Amino acid sequence: MKYLTEFRDPGLARTLLDEIARTVMRPWTIMEICGGQTHAIIRHGLNQLLPPEITLVHGPGCPVCVTPLETIDRALDIAARPGVIFTSFGDMLRVPGSRDDLFRIKSRGGDVRMVYSPLEAVKLARENPDREVVFLAVGFETTAPGNAMALKQAAAENLANFSEISSHVLVPPAMAAILSAPDNRVQGFLAAGHVCAVMGTAEYEPLAAEYLVPIVPTGFEPVDILRGILQTVRMLERGETGVVNAYGRVVRDRGNPAARAVMDETYEVCDRKWRGIGMIPGSGLRIRDELAAYDAEKKFAVEGITTAEPEVCIAGEILRGMKKPPECPAFGTECTPLHPLGATMVSSEGACAAYHKYARKGLL
Amino acid sequence: MNERPDFTQMSCPLPIMDHDTVQLAHGAGGRLSAELIGKLILPRFACAELNKLEDQAVLNLPPGRVAFSTDTFVVDPIFFPGGDIGDLAVNGTVNDVAMSGARPLALSVGFVLEEGLPLADLHRILCSMELAARTAGVRMVTGDTKVVGRGSCDKIFINTSGLGVIPEGVSLSAASLQPGDAVIISGTLADHGMAIMSRREGLSFAADIRSDTAALNDLVRALLDSGAAVRALRDPTRGGLATTLNEFATAGKVGIVLDEEEIPVRDDVRGACEILGIDPLYVANEGKLAAVVRSEDAEKALTALRAHRLGGQARIIGRVRAEHPGLVAMLTALGAERIVDMPVGEQLPRIC
Numbered sequence: 009m010k011y012l013t014e015f016r017d018p019g020l021a022r023t024l025l026d027e028i029a030r031t032v033m034r035p036w037t038i039m040e041i042c043g044g045q046t047h048a049i050i051r052h053g054l055n056q057l058l059p060p061e062i063t064l065v066h067g068p069g070c071p072v073c074v075t076p077l078e079t080i081d082r083a084l085d086i087a088a089r090p091g092v093i094f095t096s097f098g099d100m101l102r103v104p105g106s107r108d109d110l111f112r113i114k115s116r117g118g119d120v121r122m123v124y125s126p127l128e129a130v131k132l133a134r135e136n137p138d139r140e141v142v143f144l145a146v147g148f149e150t151t152a153p154g155n156a157m158a159l160k161q162a163a164a165e166n167l168a169n170f171s172e173i174s175s176h177v178l179v180p181p182a183m184a185a186i187l188s189a190p191d192n193r194v195q196g197f198l199a200a201g202h203v204c205a206v207m208g209t210a211e212y213e214p215l216a217a218e219y220l221v222p223i224v225p226t227g228f229e230p231v232d233i234l235r236g237i238l239q240t241v242r243m244l245e246r247g248e249t250g251v252v253n254a255y256g257r258v259v260r261d262r263g264n265p266a267a268r269a270v271m272d273e274t275y276e277v278c279d280r281k282w283r284g285i286g287m288i289p290g291s292g293l294r295i296r297d298e299l300a301a302y303d304a305e306k307k308f309a310v311e312g313i314t315t316a317e318p319e320v321c322i323a324g325e326i327l328r329g330m331k332k333p334p335e336c337p338a339f340g341t342e343c344t345p346l347h348p349l350g351a352t353m354v355s356s357e358g359a360c361a362a363y364h365k366y367a368r369k370g371l372l
Numbered sequence: 373m374n375e376r377p378d379f380t381q382m383s384c385p386l387p388i389m390d391h392d393t394v395q396l397a398h399g400a401g402g403r404l405s406a407e408l409i410g411k412l413i414l415p416r417f418a419c420a421e422l423n424k425l426e427d428q429a430v431l432n433l434p435p436g437r438v439a440f441s442t443d444t445f446v447v448d449p450i451f452f453p454g455g456d457i458g459d460l461a462v463n464g465t466v467n468d469v470a471m472s473g474a475r476p477l478a479l480s481v482g483f484v485l486e487e488g489l490p491l492a493d494l495h496r497i498l499c500s501m502e503l504a505a506r507t508a509g510v511r512m513v514t515g516d517t518k519v520v521g522r523g524s525c526d527k528i529f530i531n532t533s534g535l536g537v538i539p540e541g542v543s544l545s546a547a548s549l550q551p552g553d554a555v556i557i558s559g560t561l562a563d564h565g566m567a568i569m570s571r572r573e574g575l576s577f578a579a580d581i582r583s584d585t586a587a588l589n590d591l592v593r594a595l596l597d598s599g600a601a602v603r604a605l606r607d608p609t610r611g612g613l614a615t616t617l618n619e620f621a622t623a624g625k626v627g628i629v630l631d632e633e634e635i636p637v638r639d640d641v642r643g644a645c646e647i648l649g650i651d652p653l654y655v656a657n658e659g660k661l662a663a664v665v666r667s668e669d670a671e672k673a674l675t676a677l678r679a680h681r682l683g684g685q686a687r688i689i690g691r692v693r694a695e696h697p698g699l700v701a702m703l704t705a706l707g708a709e710r711i712v713d714m715p716v717g718e719q720l721p722r723i724c
Contacts, residue, residue: 051704053706053709053710054708124648187517
């Protein structure tokens, strides 16, 4: 359990904060991609401790937040059907669709179950041959290998009653979309450590070269994050670009080849719509045609889905780093974790939820 | 009663019954009902009031204000590391009564049994209720048993109500919190909730985590007897310490600031919480109390708690302040300050 003490060591953190303050000369805007990092930054109050020259903006790396409303509505439609056991990770259960969420479907009699691993859903399919077991496979490159493994396992066992709704997303195309936007303000990135643990760092090199930015993969503990920020600031001050790994204890340059192989066998790259951001070419993973029998969206015809996003919600601008949650007129008033208007308020990794939970303006 | 009573000599063999499992007829008031009550339940809780088998218990209470509380227990699984639904049902209500400063005296119990529940399981639960009641020094004075058809409840639900008498001069209320007061917790957080969750989810790495279920009335008595000026007590069960302290801050119209480095959490509990993405501040405890004590008396209170077998790890974890009334904040280990909010619904494990 050492990582809980060493990588949260206040003395080490203060040394890094001092070093960051000595290094920074000019104002810089840095984006942390991953919602897990956003959450850690706000929870530990790192944003309060950094020098004023550094602005951290929060990226789109929250799988729950960027899952399109249509996908959620389709999932809810399937979950409500008799004969279906609908499985999902915990933090998807409360995400509001246009009219409903999975908890409400459960309360009306839908068989909705929370799982910790997609393999648990495969087990349910094995144990309930007369029921259709559907797994909502949402996530970035971090989660995709496990979801792919579940599908591969089901196929190997010929479990015809198992299927996935695949709504995976990929980080590098989203970074390209942010950097190529005309109003982009991001000058450097903290890349998501656990995504890089799977994918490696090579795919970030072309991005750094094309957009002339530093990209620094780092972890999720305060010391990891501060190390990543220090590295990014050093590069920015020196005018350097490129990829420098600040999470060496987890991330290898080649990533995890076994995990990537399972992903490649099961999924293929596709264009994907991101909630609040829009279509990003080549930014998603879909189930390969050979495995179409395990694709829930093909298995269950879902029609007549019309979605409605609340007009006031600025989740899109927040996910692209244009605005911070307290700048939203609905933040903490119309939009709260009890009555979320957008997914950034409901997911535990959403930037709005992190600000609301730990740092509501005017309260502290 | 500071030493743990020795009940190791107590034997609890399952009486010979006509059936192995609970039948609908066990709740129908006839011969099977009489057998269930006479052979299984009464021997566990025998006392003068209960043995009369009247429709009510008639109690002679010592003088003073009476504290009265009720709680219903539906935990799943019914057996978990460190306890079961039986001792939880006794300790939970004893603690709710004790947090007023009262000496808990008597409990009632209502069972809702699902048809098909193994009588051996029921017997095991009754035995642990007997042990818990004896340990807490309370009598089970009246009760009721119902049986419902298979599927109408989940194995067994237990309601307990309890009453106790508040000694002369004791008056606890969150409304009396004053800036400067010390916030004390009697031991490690989140043990019960994580024991349940690890059993429910089959987390093998968390196999050693045990529920902390315990009756706190004797610990409360030790604290009050120390002479420390105690403002308010509460046992942080559902919703965890964060919920309890938010209730204190709201009722007292004061702010509370915690020191992250002082919050006691076992290493394996913290590890399980980290992996599931759950904050130990929001996880249930069943054998801990949070106390707010006048600043000058904090050390006296700590000494009294630590001398008791249930308070060995008691710590001062924060202070009451005038600023930010109604708000609980936490000084992080790095020196920043953040909000500790009321939880929104159940904590849900995250995707990644």
